[in-house]
Amino acid sequence: MRRRVKGSFSTRRFFLKIDEKSGIPLLGHIAFGVIDRGTNLLQIRATTLCALSCIFCSVDAGPGSTTRLTEYMVDVGYLLRWVEAAVSMKGIDKIHAYLDAVGDPLTHPGIVSLVGGLKSRRWVETVALETHGPLLTRELAERLDEAGLDRLNLSIDALEPGLAKRLAGTPWFDVNRVVDVAEYIASSLNMDLLIAPVWVPGVNDEEIPRIIEWALDIGAGKRWPPLGIQKYEAHKYGRKPRGVKPMRWSEFWRKLEVWEEEYGVRLRLRPEDFGIRKAPPVPSVFRRGERVGVRVVYWGWLKGEWIGVARNRVVTILGVEGEPPLGMRVPVRIVGLKHGIYLGKILA
Ligand code: SF4
Incomplete structure (x- = not known):
């Protein structure tokens, strides 16, 4: 699942193909x-x-x-x-x-x-x-x-x-x-x-x-x-x-x-x-400020982020460092949920 596409000790970059087997939902990430x-x-x-x-x-x-x-x-x-x-x-x-x-x-x-x-x-x-x-x-x-x-x-x-x-x-x-x-x-x-x-x-x-x-x-x-x-x-x-x-x-x-x-x-x-008009949104599955257990699934899009899954949505986990503990559940506080994009800050 994981493949490095470019890297040196200072600029690591990863590449992830997301498919059914990855178990990563396709709602929640920007x-x-x-x-x-x-x-x-x-x-x-x-x-x-x-x-x-x-x-x-x-x-x-x-x-x-x-x-x-x-x-x-x-x-x-x-x-x-x-x-x-x-x-x-x-x-x-x-x-x-x-x-x-x-x-x-x-x-x-x-x-x-x-x-x-x-x-x-x-x-x-x-x-x-x-x-x-x-x-x-x-x-x-x-x-x-x-x-x-x-x-x-x-x-x-x-x-x-x-x-x-x-x-x-x-x-x-x-x-x-x-x-x-x-x-x-x-x-x-x-x-x-x-x-x-x-x-x-x-x-x-x-x-x-x-x-x-x-x-x-x-x-x-x-x-x-x-x-x-x-x-x-x-x-x-x-x-x-x-x-x-x-x-x-x-x-x-x-x-x-x-x-x-x-x-x-x-x-x-x-x-x-x-032809764009207002329409009902996909209902939110989290509330702002809610504490949620999120299963870590990969490195984040940007530095200092991981991605995780909870309630069949992707959550961007903020405030993290180093290797993501793949498969582990970590506690986060939902700090962003605009337009169905979920951001969670890791809790110590
Ligand atoms: S670098 Fe940014 S603005 Fe330029 S083509 Fe790519 S995504 Fe678009």
């Missing part, structure tokens, strides 16, 4: 499985891996990560069973399936079967996937299209190749290859394309209008809006580019309004634009 934020959209996270090391990455993914300890990959059949279980616990008829990740969903070798598996379920209304596209090829786009992918949310943060490499923190990253596939999707495939640049103030300001013009030119957004400009935010465990201060939300919305007028396209998006 990095893998199913995330339900109380709407009719479920985030489905099959992998944590990423090939890039974007300088603004909010989840510190990729080879340049300094905070991660473990990368996880989930078996497709097992994941589909948990998505179905989550839908049934929510008690709703239809969901939008959104394949995102604290990495790049396209790093999962079974991503096409995951899309196809979701599309074949009567309770799935649409399937969308987000990526920065370093692994995207015309052939992969065709296979995703045939499997029924409804929309690709493609983040292109700069069209200028040198700046795109710099933003991706990856010298081999070639934005022109991604642009080529994007144009192919917009002109020749059924799936829709939404271009979702991350606007990093002071770094790619001049690229955003260029990207808007290009997205409109190639015909992105046939069924949904063509663009979803994302605001750079400084996250606690994310990477923060030197000298960059996040923009104020008021300033961000004002600028989007100006571009909306200039280009005649809606850029200030709302959940309703994607």
Whole structure:
């Protein structure tokens, strides 16, 4: 079950394949499985891996990560069973399936079967996937299209190749290859394309209008809006580019309004634009402050964490050091349970 993928005495990294046999549930963790934020959209996270090391990455993914300890990959059949279980616990008829990740969903070798598996379920209304596209090829786009992918949310943060490499923190990253596939999707495939640049103030300001013009030119957004400009935010465990201060939300919305007028396209998006509405959440199995015995199952996603299982949910165990005592039950206090993500602080 356990395999080291990279390491020295100072930077140990682990890799875990999660399947039925692992006994690890797929509700409760932010990095893998199913995330339900109380709407009719479920985030489905099959992998944590990423090939890039974007300088603004909010989840510190990729080879340049300094905070991660473990990368996880989930078996497709097992994941589909948990998505179905989550839908049934929510008690709703239809969901939008959104394949995102604290990495790049396209790093999962079974991503096409995951899309196809979701599309074949009567309770799935649409399937969308987000990526920065370093692994995207015309052939992969065709296979995703045939499997029924409804929309690709493609983040292109700069069209200028040198700046795109710099933003991706990856010298081999070639934005022109991604642009080529994007144009192919917009002109020749059924799936829709939404271009979702991350606007990093002071770094790619001049690229955003260029990207808007290009997205409109190639015909992105046939069924949904063509663009979803994302605001750079400084996250606690994310990477923060030197000298960059996040923009104020008021300033961000004002600028989007100006571009909306200039280009005649809606850029200030709302959940309703994607058919997202509030829906009953998967019921919580813990209460905040509750003391729970948690069985330790593996190293945590980030340094200083283990993962454990209790009441058929994963719990991130905080405040720990060293090797996880696999199979042992440890006492924790539930200190976080937002959106069904469970955090427990170990008790002495
Ligand atoms: S922003 Fe996305 S593509 Fe870039 S390193 Fe993070 S997860 Fe990977």
